[in-house]
Amino acid sequence: MREPLVEFVMTRAVVTARPDATFTEVAELLADNGISAVPVVDDRGAPIGVVSEADLLVKQEYWSGGRDSPGRIAGRARRARWRRSLGTTANDVMSWPVLTIDPGAPVSEAAATLAEANVRRLFVVDRDGALVGVLTRLDLLRAYLRDDGDLREEVRRFVFRTVLRVDPDAVDVVVDAGVVTLSGQLDRRGEVDIAVALTRALPGVVEVRGELVHRFEDP
Numbered sequence: 001m002r003e004p005l006v007e008f009v010m011t012r013a014v015v016t017a018r019p020d021a022t023f024t025e026v027a028e029l030l031a032d033n034g035i036s037a038v039p040v041v042d043d044r045g046a047p048i049g050v051v052s053e054a055d056l057l058v059k060q061e062y063w064s065g066g067r068d069s070p071g072r073i074a075g076r077a078r079r080a081r082w083r084r085s086l087g088t089t090a091n092d093v094m095s096w097p098v099l100t101i102d103p104g105a106p107v108s109e110a111a112a113t114l115a116e117a118n119v120r121r122l123f124v125v126d127r128d129g130a131l132v133g134v135l136t137r138l139d140l141l142r143a144y145l146r147d148d149g150d151l152r153e154e155v156r157r158f159v160f161r162t163v164l165r166v167d168p169d170a171v172d173v174v175v176d177a178g179v180v181t182l183s184g185q186l187d188r189r190g191e192v193d194i195a196v197a198l199t200r201a202l203p204g205v206v207e208v209r210g211e212l213v214h215r216f217e218d219p
Contacts, residue, residue: 003106003107003108003201003203004106004107004143004203005103005104005105005106005107006101006102006103006104006105006106006107006110006122006124006133006135007103007104007124007132007133009107009135009139009140009142009143010103010124010132010133010134010135010139011133011134011135011136011139012132012133014039014123014131014133014134015029015033015035015038016038016039016040016041016047016131017029017038017039017040017041017051017090018040018041018090019040019042019048019049019089019090019091019094020089020090020091021040021089021090022088022089022090023056023059023087023088023089023090023092023093025090026038026051026056026090026093027056030053030056036052036053036120037050037051037052037053037120037121038050038051038090039098039123039131039134040090040091040094041131044128044129044130045130045131046125046128046129046130046131047098047100047123047125047131048094048096048098049090049091049094049095049096049098050094050095050096050098050123051090051093051094051095052095055084055093055094055095056093058081058084058085058093059084059085059087059093061081061085062081062082062085098123099113099117099119099121099122099123100122100123100124100125101113101122101123101124101125101135102124102125103124103126103132103133107140107143107203110122110135110140111140114137114140120136120137121134121135121136121137122134122135123135143203143204144178144204144206145204146178146203146204148175148176148177148178149175151175151178151180151202151204151205152173152174152175152180154202155173155175155180155182155199155202156168156173158198158202159195159198159199159202160195163194163198164186164191164194164195166186166191170184170185170186171183171184171185171186171195171212172184177206178204178205178206178207179206179207179208179209180199180205180207180208180209181208181209181211182195182196182199182208182209182210182211182212183211183212184211184212184213185212185213185214185215186212186213186214186215187214187215187216188214188215188216188217188218189214189216189217189218190218191214192210192212192213192214195210195212196208196210196212
């Protein structure tokens with residue numbers, strides 16, 4: 001079973017900011033590039049923090065809105081937001097730690113991390129910790145934009161010809177909006193189970209409807 005790796009779906013051209021970048025420079029980076037966050041990198045190119053739109057908007061929340069500074073009994077999170085509102089550089093307003101992932105990690109691991117952490121992006125770092133890309137939710141969703149015809153050919157070529165060593169013409173593969181329907185007859189039940197599992201794991205497959213039958217039970 002093959003699964004795409006992070007390095008094949010991530011965005012390699014990453015807009016970054018230095019720790020001493022001014023508040024205004026960071027805001028311009030977000031606006032000019034149409035992005036919602038920018039990683040802050042050190043001299044080695046390693047991400048040490050992230051500045052998002054939300055981090056910058058804290059200043060408007062307190063200063064433009066005229067909100068008072070939190071008192072001593074205020075929670076830690078509110079006091080941190082207040083301190084961030086006073087910031088003038090990327091280093092002052094950035095959030096940390098940075099969620100990172102290895103370029104060789106499978107996309108299923110990346111998707112699980114994004115979901116569990118409830119974040120929009122992961123920063124991809126090499127063995128030395130240097131930033132080499134960014135993986136967003138949208139990068140993962142692009143897999144579902146594959147052409148139905150291309151997906152059908154991959155099912156026929158990879159699942160049946162390469163793995164099961166079955167003549168692809170012995171089965172019928174229909175793909176409609178990413179939903180794959182398999183019909184026909186294979187020799188054993190195990191082959192049917194493998195065909196369905198491998199097809200479901202292919203990038204871009206939304207669901208598999210198995211209508212395959214088998215001639216013999218497995219020993």
